[in-house]
Amino acid sequence: MNHPPVVEWTEDEQVRTAHWRSENGARPPRRIAIADDRTRADEAYRLACEGTALLWRGDFHNARQLLTALARRVDRRPRKAPPADVTQAFHLHRAAQNQRARILGMLLVPLDAELAVPLHRAPDVREACTRAYGPPDGIGLPAGASGDTAVLVSLRELLGVIGANEWRRKGVEIPALGGDRIHPHYGVFSPARGEYVDLVAEAPLPDRDLAFDIGTGTGVLASVLARRGVRRVVATDQDPRALACARENTTRLGVADQVEIVAADLFPVGRAPLVVCNPPWVPAKPTSPVEHAVYDPGNQMLHGFLAGLADHLTPGGEGWLILSDLAEHLGLRSRAELLAAFAEGGLTVLDRLDIAPRHPRARDTSDPLHVARAAEVTSLWRLGAAE
Numbered sequence: 001m002n003h004p005p006v007v008e009w010t011e012d013e014q015v016r017t018a019h020w021r022s023e024n025g026a027r028p029p030r031r032i033a034i035a036d037d038r039t040r041a042d043e044a045y046r047l048a049c050e051g052t053a054l055l056w057r058g059d060f061h062n063a064r065q066l067l068t069a070l071a072r073r074v075d076r077r078p079r080k081a082p083p084a085d086v087t088q089a090f091h092l093h094r095a096a097q098n099q100r101a102r103i104l105g106m107l108l109v110p111l112d113a114e115l116a117v118p119l120h121r122a123p124d125v126r127e128a129c130t131r132a133y134g135p136p137d138g139i140g141l142p143a144g145a146s147g148d149t150a151v152l153v154s155l156r157e158l159l160g161v162i163g164a165n166e167w168r169r170k171g172v173e174i175p176a177l178g179g180d181r182i183h184p185h186y187g188v189f190s191p192a193r194g195e196y197v198d199l200v201a202e203a204p205l206p207d208r209d210l211a212f213d214i215g216t217g218t219g220v221l222a223s224v225l226a227r228r229g230v231r232r233v234v235a236t237d238q239d240p241r242a243l244a245c246a247r248e249n250t251t252r253l254g255v256a257d258q259v260e261i262v263a264a265d266l267f268p269v270g271r272a273p274l275v276v277c278n279p280p281w282v283p284a285k286p287t288s289p290v291e292h293a294v295y296d297p298g299n300q301m302l303h304g305f306l307a308g309l310a311d312h313l314t315p316g317g318e319g320w321l322i323l324s325d326l327a328e329h330l331g332l333r334s335r336a337e338l339l340a341a342f343a344e345g346g347l348t349v350l351d352r353l354d355i356a357p358r359h360p361r362a363r364d365t366s367d368p369l370h371v372a373r374a375a376e377v378t379s380l381w382r383l384g385a386a387e
Helices: 040-047 060-075 086-104 126-133 155-170 195-202 220-227 240-252 287-291 297-312 335-344 370-375
Strands: 006-012 013-019 031-035 052-054 107-113 151-153 210-214 234-235 259-264 272-277 313-323 345-355 377-387
Touching: 006 031, 006 052, 031 287, 040 052, 040 086, 040 377, 052 060, 060 086, 060 107, 060 155, 060 195, 107 155, 126 155, 151 155, 195 220, 195 313, 195 377, 210 220, 210 259, 220 234, 220 240, 220 272, 240 259, 272 297, 287 345, 297 313, 297 335, 297 345, 313 345
Parallel strands: 013 151, 031 052, 052 107, 210 234, 210 272, 234 259, 272 313
Antiparallel strands: 006 013, 107 151, 313 377, 345 377
16 A cells, blocks of 8 residues: 655654645645744744744644635735736736745644544544545554644645535535435535536436446536436546445435436446536636646547547437537637537537626626636537547
8 A cells, every 4th residue: 555655854853743634736845844832923924934834733723713814924925917819818817826825735634543633622624634534544644643743734725624524414405406416525526516407417318228437526406307207317526525426326326226326437338318527617727626627638538539429329319518618718629629529429419508606706807817718608518429
């Protein structure tokens, strides 16, 4: 078993080590300073900007307050007006987001060998951490690991783990499922934006015998198809978290007998009269596992789906591509490029259903990408094999 990277620092004149955990693949910090309730926010901010991580040894609630103070300092830094070129504005926005995440990720907290936080007034995070990372031995910690600092993790990531566990508990209400809920796992994109789900719930079904759901994620689209009366749905994904999440949700929703969850890169074996895919919308590099549902470098999944679709459709079958046009408004992909990809895949457009976004960001005029977001439309392209 591959162990996580080891990070080293000096504390109380002794060299200490712990395993390093970073969901977004951040490298272990080279320099670590000890921080506690006496640490001032300005000093912490200076050190974080210089690349020194801060290992928190004080009260957990005070650590959260310091993180908030660091965020305020990052956000109030002078920023230039966004450029008129929307593509440049997007790249600058992503760069600023990454810089913000890097600085805020410098505040670290310890986890002990049981994945608990050994700090005063810390919540019990063992369930959340186990669900996100797996049991201690499953994430590479040696069976004999001991002490109050077996793992170091950024407080920002830990708060994300805690929040994701709450979402997993209460779930996300899906109107297309009659108000039943989908329970997203950590690292699996939540169907909080319901536009694409509504499109799949309303599009005319070409057949009710069999459907493929490519890149199923939480299993929400597979469940909608099953609830619409599709007798067998084969749902694929290559992410182990997504596969476990989809299995749990289809079981919870009572459609597990109709939905088969399969580990596959895009298509399962065979052909179907309906093949559905909601690939990532934006051709850019993701910076965390959950961002893989939104960002697709080089449109790899989109092109892979379109290139293989015709070979996985039965005669007269349909492929449903659910895709936001946000990338078009950002200048990252043109409509002509999308239509050309259809043609290259031997596909023809049978129909297109459109829906406008309902999420608050589409109305947030302070967002540097507001113009693009306000114009966004999500479409369900009904595609068939060209004759």
